Amino acid sequence: MNRVTSLAAALGLLAGGASVAPAFADDAPAKGGCPVTYAQLTQALRASVKASGGPTNGGLDFNMWAAAVNRDGFVCQVTFSGKDRNAQWPGSRLIAAQKAYAANAFSLDSFALSTANLYAPTLPGGSLWGLQFSNLLSTPTAYQGNPSAYGTANDPLDGNKVGGLIVFGGGLGLYDSKGIVGGLGVSGDTSCADHNVAWRVRKALGLDKVPAGVAKGTDGILYSKNPTGFEHPFCGNSEPIIVKKIGATPK
Numbered sequence: 001m002n003r004v005t006s007l008a009a010a011l012g013l014l015a016g017g018a019s020v021a022p023a024f025a026d027d028a029p030a031k032g033g034c035p036v037t038y039a040q041l042t043q044a045l046r047a048s049v050k051a052s053g054g055p056t057n058g059g060l061d062f063n064m065w066a067a068a069v070n071r072d073g074f075v076c077q078v079t080f081s082g083k084d085r086n087a088q089w090p091g092s093r094l095i096a097a098q099k100a101y102a103a104n105a106f107s108l109d110s111f112a113l114s115t116a117n118l119y120a121p122t123l124p125g126g127s128l129w130g131l132q133f134s135n136l137l138s139t140p141t142a143y144q145g146n147p148s149a150y151g152t153a154n155d156p157l158d159g160n161k162v163g164g165l166i167v168f169g170g171g172l173g174l175y176d177s178k179g180i181v182g183g184l185g186v187s188g189d190t191s192c193a194d195h196n197v198a199w200r201v202r203k204a205l206g207l208d209k210v211p212a213g214v215a216k217g218t219d220g221i222l223y224s225k226n227p228t229g230f231e232h233p234f235c236g237n238s239e240p241i242i243v244k245k246i247g248a249t250p251k
Helices: 003-016 038-046 092-105 191-205 239-245
Strands: 065-070 075-080 171-176 179-187
Touching: 038 065, 038 075, 038 191, 065 092, 075 092, 092 171, 092 179, 171 191, 179 191, 191 239
Parallel strands: none
Antiparallel strands: 065 075, 065 179, 171 179
16 A cells, blocks of 8 residues: 555544545556557558558548557557658547447447447437447546657557547457457548448458347448438448448448
8 A cells, every 4th residue: 555545544544434445556457458469550550541551441541540449448559550640630549449449348259339330329319329428438548648659559548448439430349269359449531431441450450250240240331321220321432332342341
């Protein structure tokens, strides 16, 4: 027990005999159980984004952020595809982490839900309306650290449970041959392109052993002009053409 917690406990006893439970900073795991290394995620992302030498994804073809969480929802890797952290939307770093958290949080060994699958059911009147207001983003955790470390192997988000639920395309569960091992989130383009990039990245990592899902046995995106069920709206570009080519939607 350190001096702060010892003092708190002593003050509690003096105030009326009530004990104060100490909180230890090392209660939270750091990068334990991360399904990917920083190098693996960075390489897979850059190879999946046109701006960094990969193929088009049908959106704006911007650089992207990617984040991975372990099965317990702790961020364990954050990276980007551009030459530096300013080459992609700054706000997409946290969105990527929240997508990874959401996909992992609502997927099981036996059944996967992508964040694209969560769009329609979380609309007002949908079967999961209000889900996006649970598991809220931890803002003190999200905004901590030196921005110069964003997207590096020592990103300030690493080892922290950021939480937050994003309910549009770009988040996927990560699956090896035994089951789910975490979540992946990408952000920095249209949500439809984000789904395509995430699909490519997950495949490149070899963590795409999805057992079942709402999209004919997968967690692919289901497009509709008027989303219901587990569907997602069009984003207005050529993403649906790409999504069919890479198998990220049911045939």
